[in-house]
Amino acid sequence: MNVLKVNPQWCSVLIVMFAIICVNGVAQAKVLYVANYGVDASDCGTITLPCRSISQAIAVASDRDRIIVGPGHYGDLNSDGDFEDPGEEKAEIGHGCFCVIKIDKQLSFESSDGTEVTVLDAGGADVNVVSIEASQVVFGKIKLGFTLTGAKRAGLIIADNNISWVNIMSNISIANGGDGFSFAGAKHSLSDNIASGNVNAGFNFSGSDQQLKNNLSIKNATGFSFSGDRHVLIGDVASANHSDGFHFAGNVDTLRNDVASRNEGYGFFMGGNEHTLNTIAAVGNALAGIFIDLSKGKIKITRSNIYGNENATETVGGATLANCGLINFSGVSANAVNNFWGGANGPGADPADKICNAKPGSKTSFTVFAKRPFRVVTRDKSLEPQPGKSSTALEDRTIFASNPRSYELSVCTLTGQLIAKITDQTQWASAIRSLPNGIYLTVTVTADKRRELAKFVVIR
Numbered sequence: 001m002n003v004l005k006v007n008p009q010w011c012s013v014l015i016v017m018f019a020i021i022c023v024n025g026v027a028q029a030k031v032l033y034v035a036n037y038g039v040d041a042s043d044c045g046t047i048t049l050p051c052r053s054i055s056q057a058i059a060v061a062s063d064r065d066r067i068i069v070g071p072g073h074y075g076d077l078n079s080d081g082d083f084e085d086p087g088e089e090k091a092e093i094g095h096g097c098f099c100v101i102k103i104d105k106q107l108s109f110e111s112s113d114g115t116e117v118t119v120l121d122a123g124g125a126d127v128n129v130v131s132i133e134a135s136q137v138v139f140g141k142i143k144l145g146f147t148l149t150g151a152k153r154a155g156l157i158i159a160d161n162n163i164s165w166v167n168i169m170s171n172i173s174i175a176n177g178g179d180g181f182s183f184a185g186a187k188h189s190l191s192d193n194i195a196s197g198n199v200n201a202g203f204n205f206s207g208s209d210q211q212l213k214n215n216l217s218i219k220n221a222t223g224f225s226f227s228g229d230r231h232v233l234i235g236d237v238a239s240a241n242h243s244d245g246f247h248f249a250g251n252v253d254t255l256r257n258d259v260a261s262r263n264e265g266y267g268f269f270m271g272g273n274e275h276t277l278n279t280i281a282a283v284g285n286a287l288a289g290i291f292i293d294l295s296k297g298k299i300k301i302t303r304s305n306i307y308g309n310e311n312a313t314e315t316v317g318g319a320t321l322a323n324c325g326l327i328n329f330s331g332v333s334a335n336a337v338n339n340f341w342g343g344a345n346g347p348g349a350d351p352a353d354k355i356c357n358a359k360p361g362s363k364t365s366f367t368v369f370a371k372r373p374f375r376v377v378t379r380d381k382s383l384e385p386q387p388g389k390s391s392t393a394l395e396d397r398t399i400f401a402s403n404p405r406s407y408e409l410s411v412c413t414l415t416g417q418l419i420a421k422i423t424d425q426t427q428w429a430s431a432i433r434s435l436p437n438g439i440y441l442t443v444t445v446t447a448d449k450r451r452e453l454a455k456f457v458v459i460r
């Protein structure tokens, strides 16, 4: 197979043809508008006739459309306890999604004026605020997400295990009766979201391969709770939660620049095996900074700050422990080399924290140790795509690597017939290999269809 970068000198005709015929599907994606001055109707959603409810915009929309929501209030608008008055969201209470807003199409959502001024309010009803029931939904955009509040259940829920690749960005889930964010299914990505004051976990995941960047969980039950394997967390913060800051029940999780501070349980509870914690901080938690509760081992903790934890006592395996920065309850070896333990002399008595090997067979290697704290940068804005800035090739590659469904590849014949549209990057090579001999045009666009990245002529 030959892949030639399109040269506009000799290929402009093909490109024009391609752009008109093949990418036409991209151009057809609609933008629908919702505003507090809108009116719900079967044809609402234009910029001059916006819908009043997000639910009505969803009803009008087709897969891949984009919904832009103006500032204000969405839910039970007259606060009379029902969702049946004009412009109110089409809530399903006691049946269906048990939610105020049901997203059952592959749509992307953003607010026009910002997360804090765009409030989806369940008004105390026994529902979730938002339920996502389709894969590849994009909910929120950098700084342009939604505030989800007032539910007796979760702020945002994905209840179906078969839903994947949902992207949640820049939302606030606050003061709900369940989890802030509750996710079944795999391969979701969450960045720059805040969960605060929810009765259950701030962020709760049951599937595998979740990617989290720059999220904050504060004053919930558990900060971040994971079952499933292979999660990647970068720059996330759990502070002042009523239970553990981060709780992992599965295997092979990767943490970098995450911080657990002043939680009432453990900073990081590590079940399962083969976790890597690099440049994290566990500081000032009521129980130990890190609790290792695994059966086979292979945990590595390095370049991290672990101090100020467990200022009262706790009982682990019948033993009374205090001042433990790290409790190794695994019964096997753990690698905690090159960390800062609160003092220049390594782990030990206050003001440092100790290493507590709390089970026969537990061993924790900790030399060398650092004499000074490491710099742990959380909620790092440089990790996020900047609005209005075109991305560099490097940035594209980074996004690409972290989320193979960030991009979509279309393959056309020279006469413009669409042969294939492939959303999973891992399938691209095999799809192109399986083409019959001939010349094809391909175009790569971002999954939200807002940016075209590359065109190639492919000769088979």
Ligand SMILES: [Ca+2]
Residues within 6 Å of the ligand: 076, 077, 078, 079, 080, 081, 082, 083, 084, 085, 088
């Ligand atoms: Ca009402």
Ligand SMILES: [Ca+2]
Residues within 6 Å of the ligand: 080, 082, 083, 084, 085
């Ligand atoms: Ca009413």
Ligand SMILES: [Ca+2]
Residues within 6 Å of the ligand: 307, 308, 309, 323, 342, 349, 350, 351, 352, 353, 354
């Ligand atoms: Ca201490």
